[in-house]
Structure formats: C-alpha cells, structure tokens
Amino acid sequence: MAVRSETSRKAVLQATMDLLSDTPPGPITLQKLSIEAIARQAGVSKMTIYRWWPNKAAIVIDSFIDNHVAQTPIQDEGPAIDALREHLKSLARVYSGPEGRLVAQLIAECQFDPSTLDEFKQRFWRGRVDASSTLIQRAIREGALRPDVDPTVLAETLYGPIYFRLLFQTNDLTDEVIDAQLDAVLRGFGPATPTHPPARAGRAK
Structure with a gap:
C-alpha cells in the first residue's frame, strides 16, 4: 500500500x-x-x-480494533493463567472508559443490522475468542485447567460476565471483579483436587 x-x-x-x-x-x-x-x-x-470500507459499521469496527487490540494484549510468556488474568483485567480497564461505551453502542447496532453483526463477529469477536482459546489450551497443557475443558466454551464463559456488566452497568469493571470472576471459574474448570479414602480406624484393643 x-x-x-x-x-x-x-x-x-x-x-x-x-x-x-x-x-x-x-x-x-x-x-x-x-x-x-x-x-x-x-x-x-x-x-x-x-x-x-463498504459502510460506516466497518470503519467503526476497524477503528475500534486498531485501538483496542493494542490495549488488551494476550501475552505468550509466563504461566498461561497469569496471562489470561492480565488480559481480562486490561479488557475491563479499557471498557471502563469511552471505549466501553463505544462497544456497547456497536453491540446495540448489531441487534438491528445483520451486516454490522457479521462484521463485528468476523473482524473482532472470533479473533479474540480464538486467541484466548489458544491461551486456554496452553493452560490445560500446564495443568492449570482440566484436560476435558472446551477452550472456546471457557473463553466465552470468561468474556460473558464482562460484557454483561458493560451492557447492563450492574457493577464497575475493576481488577477485584476480574480476580473474583476468574477464581470462581477456576474452581469449576481447574484440575480436580485429589481425594483420598478415609483412613480406617484401628481395632480397639
């Protein structure tokens, strides 16, 4: 170009x-x-x-992505769970500002315009889920998550509450909220805690 x-x-x-x-x-x-x-x-x-660009929605989505991805990186280094935690926190911080209001408007626009919805999913959402799923797969290999976890399902499970809070403005998006959310998810998707049969009581003499 x-x-x-x-x-x-x-x-x-x-x-x-x-x-x-x-x-x-x-x-x-x-x-x-x-x-x-x-x-x-x-x-x-x-x-x-x-x-x-074919339309206004495509410009807005590209403008959003151009700013957004750089501010919400998905790191390749260090433990995968730590990288996932930092990614979610950076996402929450960005969405607490003007960019959060923009993506809320984009999502609202998607409900009335199928072409905008398709643009948003193709250009942004699927790429983010795929990148997060790759990180989740690494967390599985590292033993931080159960081997039967579906990476795409878990990625959507982690993103879902953030977008819910953004759209419904139920609570602030803070680091504490993200920590609590991820910890709750890990309790359900983390490796099973080994269980041991209860020790047999010795015979009374």
Whole structure:
C-alpha cells in the first residue's frame, strides 16, 4: 500500500475515534455518525473511504480494533493463567472508559443490522475468542485447567460476565471483579483436587 494511502487510512480511523470520543470534536453517537462527517474530519473524500470500507459499521469496527487490540494484549510468556488474568483485567480497564461505551453502542447496532453483526463477529469477536482459546489450551497443557475443558466454551464463559456488566452497568469493571470472576471459574474448570479414602480406624484393643 502506498504511503499516501496508508496515511489517509490512518487518518480515517483516527477521525472516527475522535468523533466518537468524549472530547471535541465528539461526542457523536454511533447512530448519528456519518461517512460525510468522518471524511470531513479526516480531510479525505468519501470516495477514498469507500475504497477501503463498504459502510460506516466497518470503519467503526476497524477503528475500534486498531485501538483496542493494542490495549488488551494476550501475552505468550509466563504461566498461561497469569496471562489470561492480565488480559481480562486490561479488557475491563479499557471498557471502563469511552471505549466501553463505544462497544456497547456497536453491540446495540448489531441487534438491528445483520451486516454490522457479521462484521463485528468476523473482524473482532472470533479473533479474540480464538486467541484466548489458544491461551486456554496452553493452560490445560500446564495443568492449570482440566484436560476435558472446551477452550472456546471457557473463553466465552470468561468474556460473558464482562460484557454483561458493560451492557447492563450492574457493577464497575475493576481488577477485584476480574480476580473474583476468574477464581470462581477456576474452581469449576481447574484440575480436580485429589481425594483420598478415609483412613480406617484401628481395632480397639
């Protein structure tokens, strides 16, 4: 890709995030955001935008991913359970800010627009679940989880409460919440505690 094109693409992604942020030139809701506004903020033509993205939802999702993945890494080093814990905590911290409100709007938009839902699943959700599942598989090999655990099911089990709290705003997303959530899951999916038969009482003399 030419330097000029890559510069324009980055400008579009940044302009989108700027318009959706809590500070000027934002905030604009996802519903009211338009291709025209993005083009004006980025200093590019609408034709340039449509060269790379089919619709507004695709731009927003790419803008979200561009910022999100770097802030919520899935580490390859150290014990897998520790890496998983840190990933979930970073996700909670990010979702406690403006990005959380953006993804909540994206999920809401998905309920009314099948194409947005498909974009969100293809470009973001499936990649995150796959990456987490790979980490869970390593945790299984390390003996931190039972060998019969389904990595995809566990990944969704870990992500589910975070998105529930985000959408319903039932409680804050804090490190303490994530620790409690992961510890509860580990009690169910962790290696079984060895059981020993009770010692026989000696015969009375």
